[in-house]
Amino acid sequence: MRALVLWADDRSPNLGVRALAHGSAALVRRAFPDAEVDLQNFGRGAAPVPIGGWRPLLREHVTGRHGLKTWLAGYDLVVDTRSGDSFADIYGLQRLTAMTALSDLAVRAGVPVVLGPQTIGPFGSRRGRALAKHTLRRATTVMARDHVSAEGARALGREADVLTTDVVFALPVPVVERTRDVLLNVSGLLWNPGPHVDAGGYRSTVEQLIEGLLAEGRHVTLLAHVLSSSKTDDDVPVVTEIARRHAGVDVLVPTDLADVREAVASARLVIGSRMHACLNALSVGTPAIPLAYSRKFEPLLDDLGWRATIDLRTSAAPVDEVLRLAADDALLDGVGAVRERAEAALGPAEAALRKLG
The missing domain is CATH 3.40.50.2000 (Glycogen Phosphorylase B;)
Structure with missing residues (x-):
């Protein structure tokens, strides 16, 4: 084949x-x-x-x-x-x-x-x-x-x-210790002006969210999920810029896909503006709070029984909603069920491909 x-x-x-x-x-x-x-x-x-x-x-x-x-x-x-x-x-x-x-x-x-x-x-x-x-x-x-x-x-x-569901759930799951607290993925796509959300509002949300997490005693690491490139939407300069303004906030720039999957597996929580930052997390057993900017987020996650999505286009108080969810210990309990639903959903896709062999 x-x-x-x-x-x-x-x-x-x-x-x-x-x-x-x-x-x-x-x-x-x-x-x-x-x-x-x-x-x-x-x-x-x-x-x-x-x-x-x-x-x-x-x-x-x-x-x-x-x-x-x-x-x-x-x-x-x-x-x-x-x-x-x-x-x-x-x-x-x-x-x-x-x-x-x-x-x-x-x-x-x-x-x-x-x-x-x-x-x-x-x-x-x-x-x-x-x-x-x-x-x-x-x-x-x-x-x-x-x-x-x-x-x-x-x-x-x-x-x-x-x-079916997203193919990220077909990837192997790394086994690592949970050594990080909150990984916050900030999107260069949304940080800069564009058609998806108001960039000024997004920047304000990110800054307030970091301040809110730090005030609650959480340790925050800013995660780049789009690496340095010639395009303007990469995450690296954005997370680097933000970290300079917040003492005690770390920056994590992965080297490749395996590295980022190990990173999200090591976290207690991922908050992500990139959908696959969140899907990578859920697929390795880490709770994720997606900051959605398009229709592609919520239906996929709802089908998996994961209802922690905050839609930046419609939420009146996204920071408050995220902080409430971040403090909910029950989030971790639901991740296993997500993986089980995803595995079941991949079965029909696999069977449909096999018919073509």
């Missing part, structure tokens, strides 16, 4: 993207233990040429100049992850079009294309909905990682074949 995982990168500075890559490969290997798994994201990967924007990919449909169709035909299975949350038009139609074009080439090459566990939607534009319907119609198997995504697929004319 040769499988290709699209839109995942095990070298990305975003450790959530690495979790998607390793988790997708782990899910494939649950179904096919001896599978050879390659990865392809934008830029360099397993493809014979770097994968770029939508125009070169559409030209490839016509000219076949770079042999992408032939390359794709060498695989037995393509798992299209859409970066976990990019099967939507909230990141722009160009991104959606490029991803659709490469997936279409795989279909034309005669390879089964599985939409791996992911968020489906939202689609606010006519073109976005048309591309989504096209993708869903041509996919061999559609996997939704939450019930709202499954409903979104149904509304677009294709029932999801599998309702």
